[in-house]
Amino acid sequence: CGFRLRQAPQMAFERLFLDATAASALGGELRRALAEVPGLALRTAAAERADSDAILEVSRETREQVAVGLNISGQVREYELRLTLVFRLQTPKGRILIADTELQQRRELSYTETTALAKEAEQALLFASMQRDLARQVVQRLAAVRLS
Amino acid sequence: ERADRDRPLNIESDALRYEERTQTSTFTGHVVATKGTIVMRGAQLVVRQEPDGQVSGTLTAAPGERAFFRQKRDGVDEFIEGEAERIEYDGRADRVRFVRRAELRRLRGETLADQVTGEVIVYEHASGQFSVDGVREVPGGGRVRAVIAPRAAASAPTSALPAATSPLRPASALGGAVR
């Protein structure tokens, strides 16, 4: 049925500058995912921005935890966790390769006040899983760029 | 300058035809006329000698070209240049009239200070008065356009502006200045 083992993604550029806030966990996950791409030199030092082939800019990263289910006595029963990332890919001269794109991941988390400590830890696991998913999607989109 | 009024007029050209009856002489072909600081160039110049010795002339350019006129202003290191398809010079009133695609430029030393274009420009050297007419006089004629250089930095050519502010350098000579 035509399936074959996945090959490493071929990027249309060699030197990629990653412009994401150092502290952000998603930025770390992006670095790990991009480090897996063979033949891609990942740069983060500001000086290297000018002479890299492309600049990956993470312009927004928002974590949301929204109570989407309360019971009648004001206790939360359901949370929706959302991780939203807006990124853009452009050349140092400013030519847009991928315009601002918003990616969003969601997870559902049941909740009871009594298990607040446990749910806090579980929430961290879910956000980590969403970060890995988003990082993988960004790499997938970068691989689809063709430098015409 | 004022002294130009009583300076001799000498003219070079390919050919000259003199008509006794109208007291006019017509120079044709690469006409260059000078009178004191005045310089005039064009394809054909018709000159009339008034009884009191004053001279007036009509300079026309070859088709598609424009005649040229230049005069230094009194007591100031400034020149007035003008171009038009037809230039009428009135020696007695020291007045010049530029007709059709007319342009008048004022240069401080080598730098262009002001510039005016229109259909008909009249310039009186003595008083420095000028008037420019666009549509009204000649229907279908272009609008009057004038560029007045800033006073302060008029003498030196405008240096390149700090790149950060405006990438365009202010044009010191706008289009249409034909040499």
Added chain:
Amino acid sequence: QSESEPAPALRPSEALAEPISAEARRQAPTFLFGDGLHGQIDGESVLEGDAMLRRVDTVIRAERLRYDRATNTVRAEGDVRLNRYGNVYRGPELELHLDDGSGFFTQPSFSFLKNGGYGEAARAEFIDDHRSQVHDVRYSTCRRNGPEWLPDWVLRAARIDIDNEAEEGRAHGGVLEFKGVPILPVPGFAFPLGDQRRSGFLPPTLDLDSVGGFTYAQPYYLNLAPNYDATLTPTLMSRRGVAVGGEFRYLAPVASGQVLGNLMPSDRLRGRDRWGLSTQHQATLAAGTGLSLNLNRVSDADYWRDFTRGIPALTPRLLPADGRLSWSQGAWSAQWRSLKWQTLQTPDAPIIPPYDRLPQLTARYGLSPSRGWQYTLDADYSRFRADATRTLQPNAERSVLSAQIGYTWLTPGSFLTPTLRTNHTHYAFDAPLVDGRTRATRSLPTFSLDGGLIFERDTAYFGRAVRQTLEPRALYVYTPYRDQQALPVYDTAAKDFNLDSIFSDNPYVGSDRIADENLLTLGLVSRLYDADNGGELVRLGLAQRLRFSSQKVTLPGETPIDERLSDILVGGSLQWSPRWRADAGLQFNPKTGRSLRTTLGARYSPGNYRVLSAGYRLKNGISEQLDMGWQWPLNDLWNDPGLDLGPGRGLGAGRWYSVGRLNFSVMEHKLVDAILGFEYDAGCWIGRVVFDRLQSGAASSSSRIMFQLELVGFSRLGSNPLKTLRDNIPRYQYLREPAPPPSRFSNYD
């Protein structure tokens, strides 16, 4: 120009120069256009017949223009139109000194580019390039769209001082009228001309509240400094008294945060003083060290009922006071944390309170590259405190040491990760357990082997070229049995059983329970990526567990798990086009044929101000919630889709929008949380009415109706009905977002 100089070359620039430096301004030439021009070379030139003067960012048009080059002054007469950085003035007569921008304009009408403000006055005095005084003026952001100017709202003032650089107008002797009715007599009143932050009144809100009666809240915004501001909101409640709400925000290079407070002395509803405080603070101290505080406290247990949506904590009845000092350096990280809960108990729905951590110290050394050796060392000391009469467990101090080592073989198409983990936990109880022990220790290893392959093929579905992946994965986990039945539970609970948690080596999160495992989890995920932009269109997942021995370790009150086959997990998400997306998750028990956990969600948002989202979430036996949210223009019903002015600008004047959110608890057959709002966008003002009902007990609920009048571009946004809408309705868009100021070239003459 002399030949030696290179001809002026144009350099590519992304944008036209917005700000003009004084240097460029002084050196710029003046352009004159007209039908006729006469004048004196060094003196004054007179321009007639549709005359125009252009200089850098100033354009003047009039029937007659007199320009005196000596004083660089322009006098214009006859239908004069002045355009200065996009602000347009029109009137019979103007005098302007081009150097310093001073001068006057008689009977001007003026419109500002930045906020679309329009006004008519007897006289305008230009002080300099940016400041002017306008006398006997009427000003509004309602545009003039007919011969007559009939603004819905207008500010009449004897004088308005306008400062375009500070983007502020200051009215003197003014009155604010809405549809002819004075609503705010305003002796001295500052209002914004752009979207720069400005101290001043925010739009008031009027509520009809089932608990508080008629409520009038008048927020006042204080722009204290570029990096901190405050909003004070005195609120008058007819049935309860006066409350003062305050919000203080600050942003410094190393620290930022906000303080929210609410004080209501002698609230007649409960006959006592009420207060609520919520502070968030983040600060980066020395290199790699950070402090974060999240303190929430309220005066009494009924606070959540009486001040609905008052405290921004995520759980209305459980308020954390949480302080963390964290440090990280390369692979090392450590944290000191103190967490104390305030649980708002109600007699009819008591909550078994979660444990306080007073304090908790954690340290971690961890290297987890995506391939090769990974090892982490975790230490966690926690001192658990709670009301033992409610938890029915002794408080305790617990120390946990866990070490993990693993190795990952990784290729683009496959991965294999064996991992060995050991966990040592020691408890010291304040009071003896049932079996008399005051200490307990537990240590046990866990072995797991995680592996997976990724297959790919390029194919097409529904005529769309996609790349499809097939990702089988297997996880084997072995953990020996250690009797933990007698151990109390402090920070442990069962994870939601989903596609993330099934691939983990412990079904419980927290350290009090490590289940005995001898199981194999098999999963299969297939993803469809768009062939040309790589976007993930579809993700489908399937997983199930095979248990080779039953799980004897459970939470108190649970029975050991003997089934050899776990429930089947199905999950997926679908985003075939950017306009809509759907997510679903199902935990299906093959024996009972029923689903224990179902989550379905869908969202449809074809454009600005159009979003419809719905969610159904079932957790068997605990909760079943239906959630719906929408924002939709009502004009769509009579198919008048309006204009697409871009986000934050509405869809055009004279339009109704409906906004809402319904949260229904199916098990309790009650509408728990309902918001229904209508917004009318009249172009220069927005009217808003929001009905909000929140269940606050089995038989009690609090509901209120909120009204709000917002004068676009005049009084800045930011009062509470909008906050209610924004926090509760997914992807709610304001009808007016502070947009970046339009470029002066957008109003180019």
